[in-house]
Amino acid sequence: MSAVQLSGVHVVHRARGGGLFGRDRVYALTGADLTVAAGETVGVVGESGCGKSTLAKVLVGVERPTAGTVSCHGRDLWAMSPADRRSTVGASTGMVFQDPSTALNRRLPVHRILRDPLDVHSRGTKPEREERVRELMSLVGLDRALAEALPGQLSGGQRQRVAIARALALDPGLLVADEPTSALDVSVRAQILNLLSDLRERLGLAMVLVSHDIQTVRRMSDRVITMYLGRIVEETPAADVTDHARHPYTRALFSATPGLLRPIDPIPLTGPVPSATRPPSGCPFRTRCWRADDACAVRMPDFTAASRPAHRYRCHHPLEEDQPNHRLPRET
Numbered sequence: 001m002s003a004v005q006l007s008g009v010h011v012v013h014r015a016r017g018g019g020l021f022g023r024d025r026v027y028a029l030t031g032a033d034l035t036v037a038a039g040e041t042v043g044v045v046g047e048s049g050c051g052k053s054t055l056a057k058v059l060v061g062v063e064r065p066t067a068g069t070v071s072c073h074g075r076d077l078w079a080m081s082p083a084d085r086r087s088t089v090g091a092s093t094g095m096v097f098q099d100p101s102t103a104l105n106r107r108l109p110v111h112r113i114l115r116d117p118l119d120v121h122s123r124g125t126k127p128e129r130e131e132r133v134r135e136l137m138s139l140v141g142l143d144r145a146l147a148e149a150l151p152g153q154l155s156g157g158q159r160q161r162v163a164i165a166r167a168l169a170l171d172p173g174l175l176v177a178d179e180p181t182s183a184l185d186v187s188v189r190a191q192i193l194n195l196l197s198d199l200r201e202r203l204g205l206a207m208v209l210v211s212h213d214i215q216t217v218r219r220m221s222d223r224v225i226t227m228y229l230g231r232i233v234e235e236t237p238a239a240d241v242t243d244h245a246r247h248p249y250t251r252a253l254f255s256a257t258p259g260l261l262r263p264i265d266p267i268p269l270t271g272p273v274p275s276a277t278r279p280p281s282g283c284p285f286r287t288r289c290w291r292a293d294d295a296c297a298v299r300m301p302d303f304t305a306a307s308r309p310a311h312r313y314r315c316h317h318p319l320e321e322d323q324p325n326h327r328l329p330r331e332t
């Protein structure tokens with residue numbers, strides 16, 4: 001059973017700043033199809049602005065798609081009443097944001113922050129909720145003595161532990177973590193990642209992990225999704241992403257990975273990412289792709305299944321699996 005499923009999801013924003021008459025549109029997510037199965041970890045990679053956070057917010061029902069459907073345990077989230085949607089999302093998904101300093105209510109002590117979702121969703125009796133708060137604190141490795149502390153009295157790592165505990169309060173099947181360590185000191189990042197891995201094992205959680213740190217994503221995920229300018233361009237098992245990616249963009253992102261089976265020269269990604277307000281026609285990566293030709297400007301290809309299982313990509317001129325130097329232009 002899938003935890004969450006997206007079908008043909010588009011998110012279009014009105015551009016910040018407005019443009020002439022406020023008519024500019026930002027194509028944050030375009031035609032996203034994604035199924036997150038129970039217990040699986042899906043990593044999401046791509047450069048800044050490619051729609052990773054938008055995808056994460058759509059998965060937890062925070063962002064309403066402009067088109068397409070989001071199903072949670074087979075039920076269309078946005079066809080539900082607001083109350084039904086809140087309780088479905090609350091019970092089945094939890095989200096951990098980048099910066100715990102802004103994600104937590106600064107005026108509430110830790111135990112109130114953790115009790116809040118239990119109160120809102122009327123879970124158990126008062127003593128049961130207090131017990132659940134203690135359980136959550138121990139689950140994320142927070143000392144009970146911190147129950148009365150305010151977020152401002154905690155370290156960054158402790159605050160992120162509170163945020164993770166709060167996301168797990170209602171025992172969801174899916175945890176979406178959007179850059180969960182990027183606002184933290186380097187010294188505590190590994191601890192938080194280890195905690196997430198450990199919780200996933202112990203609770204059998206499905207997880208969506210969004211990160212700029214592609215090595216972490218590769219290490220922690222079962223499957224990796226590559227996004228470019230609002231589109232999912234490749235999905236591969238994490239074990240295959242470094243050596244067997246077929247999409248030039250994925251290959252470029254992972255080309256500097258240490259320990260490649262067949263090391264290649266790092267492929268520089270030159271030039272800026274085009275604006276999400278005016279994405280290029282056809283394949284959006286074509287303006288930076290060393291293999292693009294006229295066909296790429298005309299049409300975005302559909303997904304093609306690769307020969308390796310659970311691997312698909314959208315590219316007119318995919319790399320060969322065994323092409324040793326991926327910087328070579330394609331053969332014409």
Ligand SMILES: Nc1ncnc2c1ncn2[C@@H]1O[C@H](COP(=O)(O)OP(=O)(O)OP(=O)(O)O)[C@@H](O)[C@H]1O
Nearest residue numbers: 013014015016026028048049050051052053054276
């Ligand atoms: N509320 C909004 N209004 C207007 N544009 C938005 C809004 N939210 C996101 N965008 C735009 O949508 C695009 C995708 O944004 P998103 O935050 O999903 O990207 P991202 O890959 O998570 O970026 P980053 O890695 O920098 O966090 C960007 O161009 C962004 O500026």
